[in-house]
Amino acid sequence: MTTTIQPRTLKTRARLIEAATAIVAESSFTELRVEEVVRRAGVAKGTFFAHFKDKDALLDRMIGEIIDQHLDQISAQDTPKTIDEILDILTPLMTFMGSERAVFDVILRYSGAASVEEIGPIAATFERFVHVLADWFVDGPFRQDADPATLAEGVQAFVFQALALNFCALNSHRPIRDRLHPYLELWLHPAKTLDPQG
Amino acid sequence: MTTTIQPRTLKTRARLIEAATAIVAESSFTELRVEEVVRRAGVAKGTFFAHFKDKDALLDRMIGEIIDQHLDQISAQDTPKTIDEILDILTPLMTFMGSERAVFDVILRYSGAASVEEIGPIAATFERFVHVLADWFVDGPFRQDADPATLAEGVQAFVFQALALNFCALNSHRPIRDRLHPYLELWLHPAKTLDPQG
DNA sequence: ACATAAAATTGACCGCGGTCAATAATGAAT
DNA sequence: ATTCATTATTGACCGCGGTCAATTTTATGT
Numbered sequence: 001m002t003t004t005i006q007p008r009t010l011k012t013r014a015r016l017i018e019a020a021t022a023i024v025a026e027s028s029f030t031e032l033r034v035e036e037v038v039r040r041a042g043v044a045k046g047t048f049f050a051h052f053k054d055k056d057a058l059l060d061r062m063i064g065e066i067i068d069q070h071l072d073q074i075s076a077q078d079t080p081k082t083i084d085e086i087l088d089i090l091t092p093l094m095t096f097m098g099s100e101r102a103v104f105d106v107i108l109r110y111s112g113a114a115s116v117e118e119i120g121p122i123a124a125t126f127e128r129f130v131h132v133l134a135d136w137f138v139d140g141p142f143r144q145d146a147d148p149a150t151l152a153e154g155v156q157a158f159v160f161q162a163l164a165l166n167f168c169a170l171n172s173h174r175p176i177r178d179r180l181h182p183y184l185e186l187w188l189h190p191a192k193t194l195d196p197q198g
Numbered sequence: 199m200t201t202t203i204q205p206r207t208l209k210t211r212a213r214l215i216e217a218a219t220a221i222v223a224e225s226s227f228t229e230l231r232v233e234e235v236v237r238r239a240g241v242a243k244g245t246f247f248a249h250f251k252d253k254d255a256l257l258d259r260m261i262g263e264i265i266d267q268h269l270d271q272i273s274a275q276d277t278p279k280t281i282d283e284i285l286d287i288l289t290p291l292m293t294f295m296g297s298e299r300a301v302f303d304v305i306l307r308y309s310g311a312a313s314v315e316e317i318g319p320i321a322a323t324f325e326r327f328v329h330v331l332a333d334w335f336v337d338g339p340f341r342q343d344a345d346p347a348t349l350a351e352g353v354q355a356f357v358f359q360a361l362a363l364n365f366c367a368l369n370s371h372r373p374i375r376d377r378l379h380p381y382l383e384l385w386l387h388p389a390k391t392l393d394p395q396g
Numbered sequence: 397a398c399a400t401a402a403a404a405t406t407g408a409c410c411g412c413g414g415t416c417a418a419t420a421a422t423g424a425a426t
Numbered sequence: 427a428t429t430c431a432t433t434a435t436t437g438a439c440c441g442c443g444g445t446c447a448a449t450t451t452t453a454t455g456t
Contacts, residue, residue: 004402004403004452004453005403006403006404006451006452006453007452008403008404008405008451008452009403009404012404012405033441033442033443034442034443034444035441035442035443043405043406044405044406044407045406045407045443045444046405046406046407046444046445046446047404047405047406048444049443049444049445050403050404050405054443054444055442055443055444105307108306108362109303111362112362112363112365112366113366114366115366123366143388145384145388146384147380150380150381150384151384153359153381154356154359154381154384154385156359157355157356157358157359157381158352158355160355160358160359161351161352161354161355161358164306164309164310165310167310168310168311168312168321182345182348183348183351183352183355186343186344186348186349186352186385186388187352187384187385190341190343190388203433204421204422204423204432204433204434206421206422206433206434206435207433207434210434210435231411231412231413232412232413232414233411233412233413241435241436242435242436242437243413243414243436243437244414244415244416244435244436244437245434245435245436246414247413247414247415248433248434248435252413252414253412253413253414397456398455398456399454399455399456400453400454400455400456401452401453401454401455402451402452402453402454403450403451403452403453404449404450404451404452405448405449405450405451406446406447406448406449406450407446407448407449408445408446408447408448409444409445409446410443410444410445410446411442411443411444411445412441412442412443413440413441413442414439414440414441415438415439415440415441416436416437416438416439416440417436417438418435418436418437418438419434419435419436419437420433420434420435420436421432421433421434421435422431422432422433422434423430423431423432423433424429424430424431424432425428425429425430425431426427426428426429426430
């Protein structure tokens with residue numbers, strides 16, 4: 001079973017991704033239509049689905065790549081020493097995640113791996129996200145009574161929570177940053193304001 | 199502007215909901231089709247959309263009602279004194295939330311209010327959820343250095359996080375309960391394992 | 397060069413959510 | 427009863443994601 005991949009395959013796939021990227025650049029992920037992608041790429045509709053399981057698989061890949069670039073930026077910076085520095089570093093990524101409802105929906109759905117063998121692009125970036133954050137929490141100025149990876153997963157949960165609330169018209173006037181701050185304070189600095197226990 | 203509501207309207211809406219409920223009972227939310235709902239209710243397709251903005255509005259209502267019944271059960275019980283008791287009480291609701299991907303998706307999308315005037319059924323239940331939990335945290339055996347409502351919102355974030363991870367084949371063998379426990383321990387009992395600060 | 401199997405592409409077709417101009421039913425006024 | 431404005435219902439139609447049997451292209455062995 002030698003599954004030979006023809007050069008043609010790679011060319012076609014590149015054209016599809018190129019077309020999709022152009023559409024997103026001109027309009028948005030929300031406006032992306034498979035029919036428009038194949039029209040621009042000059043292929044038939046069926047070809048698209050020979051290259052991607054479904055539309056979401058393309059979005060997974062495109063969005064995963066953008067998140068990965070944000071993580072490059074994030075991990076290139078100095079280790080944050082305060083909650084505010086954490087928020088500063090995370091803001092660009094969060095802004096992207098909250099830029100469109102459609103983007104956030106795809107991220108929510110694919111941020112966990114679908115199966116053992118099949119870890120999608122977005123799922124991979126969130127494994128990386130947890131690694132990067134966990135590194136901050138080892139020997140840092142933050143709480144030391146917990147597994148760094150668990151702390152990182154908690155931060156992820158709060159980021160999602162803050163973004164989800166931001167999509168409500170009721171709350172969207174408030175910056176994500178402000179919404180996230182109190183959670184992280186309580187999560188990462190629990191001792192600061194802790195009462196003596198009876 | 200006296201918007202008179204005809205009795206006929208209520209009858210038709212009731213028939214639509216009844217038909218939808220029957221379909222879910224026989225199969226699942228995932229299998230629910232608007233065309234099947236209107237077929238059983240004996241009305242035209244357009245009638246459905248005169249009563250519900252879209253398919254999700256029906257799901258919002260149906261799922262919101264189920265969550266509300268769970269909250270009735272939850273608030274009827276004694277105030278939990280330990281993390282394990284919290285997990286016991288929350289398990290039925292979490293089991294429902296994680297019963298189908300389609301259910302969880304709708305909950306995720308509508309757990310925040312869409313606008314000030316227009317709080318949907320699911321959004322209302324999560325306001326109630328936070329209230330119920332906040333009551334547990336006032337004068338309870340849990341941390342007293344934080345706003346009870348903020349603590350409750352944090353629990354909500356961890357519940358969503360635990361459920362999201364549970365939809366990954368990689369992790370689904372592990373009960374949601376076990377996944378949630380370490381988060382709640384660190385979130386609600388931060389002092390228990392806290393190192394003295396230097 | 398030619399034959400042949402495997403891989404890639406095609407496009408008509410389907411399912412299903414959602415729209416809307418046309419039509420029918422309803423309740424109130426005369 | 428008859429008219430009439432308002433409200434509810436209808437169903438043909440559209441958009442768009444996704445399928446699949448048929449066809450074309452490619453790589454390989456002779």
